[in-house]
Amino acid sequence: MTASLPTHHTASASFPFAAPFLPLALDFAEKATAAFGFGQREIAGLVLAVEEIYSCYLNQLAGIASIDLRLDDERYQLRLDIRFRMAHPMLQAFNLTYRIDPDDEDSLAGLGLMIAARSVTRLSIEFGSDEQVCLQLIREREYPKATMIARPEAPSAAVVRLHAPSREDLLFFGGLLASGQHDFLPAFLERPQMAADMVDGGALGAILASVGETLAGGVFWRRLSESTVELYGPYLLYPDDEDDLLTRLLDDAVGRISRSGARALLRRQGPLPGYERFFDFLGELDLASTPVAGGAGQTVVWPHYYKQLREESGGVVYAEPRFAAFLRAEYDRLCLPRQVRETSTAGQRVGQRIGQNSGDDSVLSVDFEHRRSLATLRLLAKGNDLAENLAAHLGLLANERIGNVLVEIDSGRDEEIGFVSVLYDAGFLPRLLIPDAGRGDLVVFAR
Template identity: 35%
Template sequence: MLSLRIPAEAAFIPTAMTFADTAARGLGLDDRSARTLMLATEEVAAYLCRIGLHGHAIAIECIGGGYFIEIRITLPVSHLQLRAFNLTARLDLNDETDLDQMGLLLASRMTDRFHITRSEAGHLILHLIKEYSYPEIADDQLEEIPATGDQFRVEVADPARIKWLARSVVRHYPSTHYPPSFRYPGKITDMVAAGACQVLVAVGPGGELLGGLAWQWIGDKTVELFGVYLLHHRHRPEIAGELLETCLNSIARTSALALLCRNPTEAVPDGYLEALTAPDVQPTALFRLLYEETGAVVWSHPELVDFLRKEYRRLFLPRDIQTVTDDGETREPHSVLSCEIDRHRRAATLRPLLPGTDCRDNLAEHLSLFAREQLQSIYLELDLGHAWQAVFVPAALQLGFVPRLILPHAGQADLVVFELVAGA
């Protein structure tokens, strides 16, 4: 990690730009992407100078993630108008306040991902992320794979077999059953090298690839499983069982509290994982608790309490549900949502970054955009570990979102996944 601390003065903006550009290139980002990240940093630094933070310091850090570069900017304030980071943001060029936000709008469009957190001192931290460029799998790369023999072994995948598995899974399975990174074999290989993902493969006696699975962390307490994938031996449950057993043994040596599989394949053997979704919810999600549940506190809007109580009873998860109400306290006017779009699946997932009194309007604007983009599967994830996220519940329900499942320990506490239901 490289770091820089500068005064919030216009004279130091070039210093911030040079730092972001040089650090990103030094950590492996290509020239074009590094320049984009540099310009995003410039816009944020300039905005902070324009709004009158003179006398304060801006901390900028550059972090290499193996397959991405992150610029982390600690803002010397606890509250700031950041509505320009919404995907649907539209600014009035005749409004001086909106003109101040223009730099933030540009910065948000220059990066691949961003999120907002708070420091221990309560200051806002802006995370700007730019991923390395990787070629996507081409149709002519998806060749059929011959399979011979009945014996097999399960092993940690080397880079060549990681890419082989990714190409094979994209060919044999629908996009709902694998992460988007599988469409970029170089990316998933770098993710494994950086420790952001793990891949196991089943290999035949001649070295042929028979199947595999992958998993990655969601937050600090939960692991998400992708698979199990069987290629030419889908009738052999012993391969799937050995893959899953090896995966569980590996995860059991970590600090993970739960294993989740939101889109399991039909190859997942019985007896290893339990149903996470109710019987009438499709597609089925599975999970397994890796340690005995000792309970936790979660925060909920009153309109969501009945769903939570029912699901927690069904899943035998002890939770202390604390309700969040509006007692007239002052609230920020504008909310901020992050948006992850998967165009292959025609799906989008929204996650709150900041609350505001415009929650319903903000959600509605995003839904209008998704309708124009012809996205068919729309989800909203709320973290029950953050009381402020409860403000989004009434707006979500009014706009047709329905709570579908709880993901234990997948955030600060549990996550609730809402799905937009047509005609609701």
């Protein structure tokens, strides 16, 4: 399966963490990004992020031994890891809620980090032992939207052929999709050159179906996490009364993915009639289709389907009593072999031990999907201000008229389990469990 086999290139360099080496680090970021074939906009974004992060932490602490930069070219995106050692790095400026007060020198100190976070597509933070910090910045290549291509007449009965698409096939298929109505089309299919680059780079698996000479459908998949593959589609361009094409595409895709080493397959791109043969039904989320301030809008249901790909997955989850009750019910319904151990302080207890940032400042990430007025929050770094930080994010999202706010918790990350009680206190409840989708299972909270 190509989605599990990224074939990309890497450039890395290590610099003394000192001001004279900043130009060299910037030069490295710029030239490596250009050498990987990225354009001026992507180069400018990444170089700016490196400059701001380097300068900010250089100012915060003197005497740090070195800073490592590593660029991974994944064709459709660049991944930049910035690694250094620091006991309590300033992180709060990575929050979307961070604001600069020109009269407050402390807030000005975070300006660079705020700029860095906004100049890339995604940012994540990891903490390791011995005060290791890794900031991972991702900058996606910019792609044009698909050009609509009128669909030919529905093909008459002919031989159905499943095939791995060429680049041209993908661009053509994207154009055909663009001419129809698909509520759950991922960005890479709205911009099929992105899909083509992802397939070339091994980040996306794809199978297209042709009936005779006519492209009639396709299915796609990519890694969501180390253990989970997400499936997109099947997208069918013509009526499929007996579900024949749908079944063939799913059987073929599932067969390929099942030998990829992934533990789970997730599908969440809209309802799938007759899903039972392929998937477990995890549940559905109700999304308001219009912003809160827009009054009573329609509710759109968002179903989630799951298929376990390996026969055993076992595991132990620590959870506070309310959360434990939810987990037990879901694990029982899905027949998943997990042991739930009840504790009131699981997150706090182990979160400290694994070297998690234990300062005052928590960091939350926000993924926006404006078309569905949806924001998904995830915990990047725990801190003593978590409840206030969550409240501030919710306030900001309300002001932005975001109608649907979800929070994802990874049961395999102890510090996130510690976030659960904060969520309950803020009126969130667990709505959906997605097995194996993180280090452990993901639980989606909503209000």
